[in-house]
Amino acid sequence: MGTRTETGVVVVGTGFSGLGMAIQLRRDGRDDFVVLEKADEVGGTWRDNTYPGCACDIQSHMYSFSFEQNPNWSRSFSPQPEIFGYLRRVATKYGIYPHIRFNQEMTGARWDTDTQRWHVTTASGDEYVCRYLVCGVGALHLPQIPELTGAERFRGPAFHSAQWNHDVDLRGKRVAVVGTGASAIQFVPKLAEQVQRLHLFQRTPPWVMPKPDHPMPDWVKRLFARVPLAQRAYRDFLYWTLELRAVGFNGDPRIMRVAQKVAERHIERHISDPQLRAKVTPDYVMGCKRVLISNDYYPALARDNVDVVTDGIAEITETSVVDKAGVEHEVDAIIYGTGFHVTDAFDHLDIVGPDGTNLGRQWAQHGMQTHLGITASGYPNLFFLLGPNTGLGHNSVVFMIEQQIRYIAEAIHLVETHGADAIEVRADTQAQFNADIQRKLANGIWTRGGCTSWYLDSQGVNRTVWPGFTWRYWMRTRRLDPADFRLWRGTKASSSPTASSAA
DSSP: OOOEEEOSEEEEOOSHHHHHHHHHHHHTTOOOEEEEOSSSSSOTHHHHOOOTTOBOSSOTTTSSOTTSOOTTOSBSSOBHHHHHHHHHHHHHHTTOGGGEETTOOEEEEEEETTTTEEEEEETTSOEEEESEEEEOOOSTTSBOOOOOTTGGGOOSOEEEGGGOOTTSOOTTOEEEEEOOSTTHHHHHHHHHTTOSEEEEEOSSOOOEEOOOOOBOOHHHHHHHHHOHHHHHHHHHHHHHHHHTHHHHHTTOHHHHHHHHHHHHHHHHHHOOOHHHHHHHSOSSOTTSSOOEEOSSHHHHHTSTTEEEEOSOEEEEOSSEEEETTSOEEEOSEEEEOOOBOOTTTTTTOEEEOTTSOBHHHHHHHHOOOOBTTTBOTTOTTEEESSOTTOBOSSSOHHHHHHHHHHHHHHHHHHHHHTTOSEEEEOHHHHHHHHHHHHHHHTTSHHHHSSOOOTTBOTTSOBOSBOOSOHHHHHHHHSSOOGGGEEEEETTEEEOOOOHHHHO
């Protein structure tokens, strides 16, 4: 028999999103909240991904909380252990650990109209009853493993990069890597140095740019520690430099053509074999898929012990991977670098609204739709962090998270200052937002670039990326517009509060 806990707010997840929301609640003077975490430590994707070479592809001075800067990053692009450590320190400093319930994986939630409360269930059988439910689970936490004929027959170790098996010694072994996404380009160079043979099965090559990574000099660390404004200025410089990339992603193909030339030279500089060059050169416009950065990926592919296979996988046997050209590749281990469920990341959640509608099934049928990636019509007091169409291809998602946690806090404040029970975004507001988003995405490189990417759902609609500058998102979220919402008192919805009454 599980336990029942009543609280004001339930936050799900302890990555940047969940910890950021919990910190915002603490800063607002609240302690009536719990944070549900499926694992036994905080960190989200930065706890789970421990594969060799794992690091951030946004500079850490930008990929961190603006209110909690770290002057001691060892590199411009910090490795996973440092980011994981940063999140643990943040959770400790802001007193979040006492609010966390570890080993509690949310399985669903049901809105009780009579009590105006969410009833959240977990895999352990426990129940949490709350006024507000904030989902900070993110999209990059459910590994995507392809269904390959015969995969279950393979006798050697096989695992996804996000579930790296460190007990397996790969030195001197023959290894198959399936996939060439953001994770694979980080761990493939490390593997290539130690394995006897590496067979890299590539479906679509990524565009890979040089990585402007470098150690942070000690004098810079000391300066940032003593003069926080200097680090703030550096962060601002990084922000606006990264922000400029949005111009190329959102309609000016000239910028992407220049960047593509840089990427092509990057290939030519490290790969002399014309056949291998042809294999790793994409046939779509840069930006259509996620643009990756690495200095050691192409040199790794050019090694004598690395074989890039582009014929696809026909089947897996007990000891090998057979490609569609009929070539059998004997291997001792298989590693999947095939990314995560993104556009269907919420399908497994059993979230039921006041009219009995299931959000996961609704999104699976009609596509994920919210207002500003935060609120969903028909689901009062439910909020998302990094929800649909708030992912980025050019800047730090931590910037987006900070705007969202502030917006959610304002929504909660609006409910409570008006003596209401719940807040729900209007259906017409949500519909208008999604129409605007999709119109802008239609002109973007993700739609016109000539590829199929994980940005797109099963219907070919981009439900992932924010189309444009992040400062425009800040403008949209810096002040909640009460006219976009209805407040609920008991089982009845009231008209939207006026802007003046909400102030």
